[in-house]
Amino acid sequence: MSVDLEKILRPVDTPMKPYEPKYMMLASGEAVVVRQVERDEIPDLLKHVEPLLHVERDFYDVVSARVYSELLAHYKHRYQDQYVLAVQIDGELAAIVNGRQVNSKLGMSLHTLALRRGLRVGAHAFAAKMEYHIDTLGHDEVLIVAESPIGFRRWMIEYKLEKRFHIPHELGGVPSWALTRDLFDRARSSLVVGRRPVPDDLLDKAKEAILPPSDPPTPPLDPLAATRSMYDPTASSLMRQRWEMEGRSGDA
Numbered sequence: 001m002s003v004d005l006e007k008i009l010r011p012v013d014t015p016m017k018p019y020e021p022k023y024m025m026l027a028s029g030e031a032v033v034v035r036q037v038e039r040d041e042i043p044d045l046l047k048h049v050e051p052l053l054h055v056e057r058d059f060y061d062v063v064s065a066r067v068y069s070e071l072l073a074h075y076k077h078r079y080q081d082q083y084v085l086a087v088q089i090d091g092e093l094a095a096i097v098n099g100r101q102v103n104s105k106l107g108m109s110l111h112t113l114a115l116r117r118g119l120r121v122g123a124h125a126f127a128a129k130m131e132y133h134i135d136t137l138g139h140d141e142v143l144i145v146a147e148s149p150i151g152f153r154r155w156m157i158e159y160k161l162e163k164r165f166h167i168p169h170e171l172g173g174v175p176s177w178a179l180t181r182d183l184f185d186r187a188r189s190s191l192v193v194g195r196r197p198v199p200d201d202l203l204d205k206a207k208e209a210i211l212p213p214s215d216p217p218t219p220p221l222d223p224l225a226a227t228r229s230m231y232d233p234t235a236s237s238l239m240r241q242r243w244e245m246e247g248r249s250g251d252a
């Protein structure tokens with residue numbers, strides 16, 4: 001009985017060509033590998049997404065909460081036609097991107113999450129997923145939204161995305177933007193980088209283990225940053241937390 005119900009609840013994924021891994025050198029001189037993550041590797045990503053739920057800055061909280069939910073649902077077979085790519089520097093997780101196929105001509109971009117800042121790894125990860133949609137899956141266009149001003153700058157402005165405001169995006173029903181094949185072709189020479197095949201040693205290292213990000217975004221040490229959402233107008237409980245963090249008793 002329960003087995004039959006699982007057959008109804010579990011979506012049947014449409015076969016999709018795999019993403020062919022690539023590598024590139026960052027401005028820092030480090031080699032980066034972009035590769036598709038298998039379903040059984042999802043828990044290795046989730047543990048590094050979870051801490052970002054508490055980072056309000058740059059909308060990491062909203063984006064990571066959504067990414068967590070999408071990845072978990074994908075892992076447990078509750079998401080239709082989702083793919084996930086990881087960006088790794090020497091094994092270390094530097095960015096995650098995901099999306100899904102709506103039909104053979106239309107892609108839906110879900111999220112881009114950078115776990116290492118300041119090196120454009122998020123921008124490279126986004127370019128890789130657009131490459132996957134347009135070149136590998138053969139989509140004519142990809143629907144995209146931005147949750148953060150940095151995202152808006154990176155996608156809408158840099159790629160000169162077209163408005164599709166009559167189409168509510170799957171992410172919150174907000175108006176969509178679109179990357180067309182033509183726009184992608186125009187961006188190729190400046191925004192899409194990377195080489196194939198990935199040398200064996202680099203790919204083996206990436207596949208061996210998803211290592212923790214070495215310098216992920218973290219919440220501010222000063223908890224006063226969160227007072228506005230708490231019932232603590234005098235901030236006394238937060239002052240006590242801060243004193244505890246500083247090793248003081250709190251009754252000074």
Ligand SMILES: CC(C)(COP(=O)(O)OP(=O)(O)OC[C@H]1O[C@@H](n2cnc3c(N)ncnc32)[C@H](O)[C@@H]1OP(=O)(O)O)[C@@H](O)C(=O)NCCC(=O)NCCS
Binds near residue numbers: 114118119
């Ligand atoms: C949007 C995002 C993927 C872009 O990643 P990215 O291309 O690697 O870029 P970064 O976030 O590292 O840097 C963005 C800008 O902020 C600056 N910056 C912000 N925090 C920084 C930090 N701690 N160190 C260095 N630079 C930082 C960078 O200099 C850069 O400036 P630039 O646009 O003039 O180059 C990433 O900011 C992110 O994951 N944000 C939170 C989730 C999000 O909004 N996702 C996109 C949803 S639409």
